[in-house]
Amino acid sequence: MTVYFSETTDFYKGNTPDMLLSKYGSPLFIYSEEIFRNRCREMTGMVPYEKFQVTYSIKANSNLTLLKIAHEEGLHADAMSPGEIYVLEKAGFSPEEIFYISNNVSDEEMLFAIERGIAVSVDSLSQLEKFGKLNPGGDVSVRFNPGLGAGHHKKVVTAGKETKFGINLDKADQVKEILKKHKLKLVGINQHIGSLFMDGENYLQGVRSVLETASQFKDLEFVDFGGGFGIPYRKQEGQQRLELESFGNEFAKILNEWTDSYGSKILFRSEPGRYISAESCILLGTVHVRKSNYDRLYIGTDLGFNTLIRPAMYDSHHDIEVYRQGKLVKEEAGETVDIVGNICETGDIMAHERLMPIINEGDILGVMDAGAYGYSMSSNYNNRLRPAEVLIRTDGSVNLIRRRDTLEDLLKNF
Numbered sequence: 091m092t093v094y095f096s097e098t099t100d101f102y103k104g105n106t107p108d109m110l111l112s113k114y115g116s117p118l119f120i121y122s123e124e125i126f127r128n129r130c131r132e133m134t135g136m137v138p139y140e141k142f143q144v145t146y147s148i149k150a151n152s153n154l155t156l157l158k159i160a161h162e163e164g165l166h167a168d169a170m171s172p173g174e175i176y177v178l179e180k181a182g183f184s185p186e187e188i189f190y191i192s193n194n195v196s197d198e199e200m201l202f203a204i205e206r207g208i209a210v211s212v213d214s215l216s217q218l219e220k221f222g223k224l225n226p227g228g229d230v231s232v233r234f235n236p237g238l239g240a241g242h243h244k245k246v247v248t249a250g251k252e253t254k255f256g257i258n259l260d261k262a263d264q265v266k267e268i269l270k271k272h273k274l275k276l277v278g279i280n281q282h283i284g285s286l287f288m289d290g291e292n293y294l295q296g297v298r299s300v301l302e303t304a305s306q307f308k309d310l311e312f313v314d315f316g317g318g319f320g321i322p323y324r325k326q327e328g329q330q331r332l333e334l335e336s337f338g339n340e341f342a343k344i345l346n347e348w349t350d351s352y353g354s355k356i357l358f359r360s361e362p363g364r365y366i367s368a369e370s371c372i373l374l375g376t377v378h379v380r381k382s383n384y385d386r387l388y389i390g391t392d393l394g395f396n397t398l399i400r401p402a403m404y405d406s407h408h409d410i411e412v413y414r415q416g417k418l419v420k421e422e423a424g425e426t427v428d429i430v431g432n433i434c435e436t437g438d439i440m441a442h443e444r445l446m447p448i449i450n451e452g453d454i455l456g457v458m459d460a461g462a463y464g465y466s467m468s469s470n471y472n473n474r475l476r477p478a479e480v481l482i483r484t485d486g487s488v489n490l491i492r493r494r495d496t497l498e499d500l501l502k503n504f
């Protein structure tokens with residue numbers, strides 16, 4: 091039996107895809123406030139340890155309204171650039187609630203965070219030197235690479251032997267020398283092993299390994315274990331969720347054992363991005379063409395990879411629902427199709443050889459779980475306009491939370 095996410099979650103709350111598209115235009119990112127808030131709460135309640143802070147990784151989705159909701163839910167945030175810091179400030183996050191995870195940055199970028207009193211993490215010896223020169227006597231955090239990575243695609247494995255991130259654990263002595271030279275205080279240690287795990291064992295392995303390193307440093311204020319918490323992208327086939335309860339209990343056990351030997355109940359953090367925002371969004375688009383080229387049947391839509399690049403970039407799977415005259419089409423098996431967009435590239439494929447119900451021109455498609463690395467990685471490629479974003483509130487009312495690009499926007503930097 092196919093699972094229809096929009097139906098099981100009452101995603102649209104009485105609004106219909108055709109009503110939403112006729113009001114806001116196609117394609118369109120639709121968010122559910124209820125699901126977004128629930129995911130924030132699941133993360134904040136995950137680890138039964140008294141000082142556990144969830145730091146939302148806003149690279150996944152930095153819509154201002156969603157950031158304000160995350161802030162209301164008590165999340166802090168990490169930033170990867172001055173732009174992300176700027177947006178977080180506008181959303182109401184204070185400097186103490188922002189963690190700047192820098193990677194290969196200029197003096198100006200580092201100063202941007204330092205001058206605002208925002209905690210900075212550096213991830214190479216050279217950048218630690220730079221930080222020491224710019225901010226002697228300051229507080230700093232170091233991103234270590236535990237030598238073990240994880241992720242759904244090699245492009246998102248961010249620790250281990252084949253990635254640019256972090257300082258190898260065996261360089262801890264060199265870190266200490268630089269700290270001493272510039273009278274820096276190492277207040278935190280952080281890591282991020284990669285994105286999208288569905289079984290927490292690798293993450294917990296990374297936790298154990300970074301804590302071993304942390305034991306060598308006295309007076310730490312926090313250890314941050316990074317994000318990567320996966321979501322089931324194949325719900326239609328019955329894929330199960332990450333089991334958070336036993337994971338959180340095991341996590342807390344490791345933390346409590348470690349703090350007992352370290353001698354202080356320091357702060358621990360994780361940095362989920364995808365888990366917070368992915369499932370709160372359905373990307374809607376319209377079918378304009380049915381055509382066959384040789385042996386393939388193509389469904390041509392306005393869902394180009396400028397709207398959601400994950401399938402083209404990482405071969406990612408997103409479940410897709412079909413809507414006709416305001417209703418979900420539930421016909422089980424139909425035909426095998428390639429669902430493609432309107433970008434001038436053969437790689438512009440949203441779903442490859444997917445068994446779908448029969449899809450007609452004029453139907454609306456809903457791409458599930460589009461809330462993480464969706465709008466935030468969207469672009470104006472082919473001079474296409476980025477879609478609008480709307481939020482379905484818990485009471486069913488709908489707010490426009492980012493307008494669609496206009497043609498004038500394409501020229502605004504000239």
Ligand SMILES: Cc1ncc(COP(=O)(O)O)c(C=O)c1O
Binds near residue numbers: 149248285286365462
């Ligand atoms: C340093 C860091 N923290 C957190 C994240 C968030 O990862 P995810 O969205 O998989 O939770 C990323 C993503 O790559 C990252 O690079």
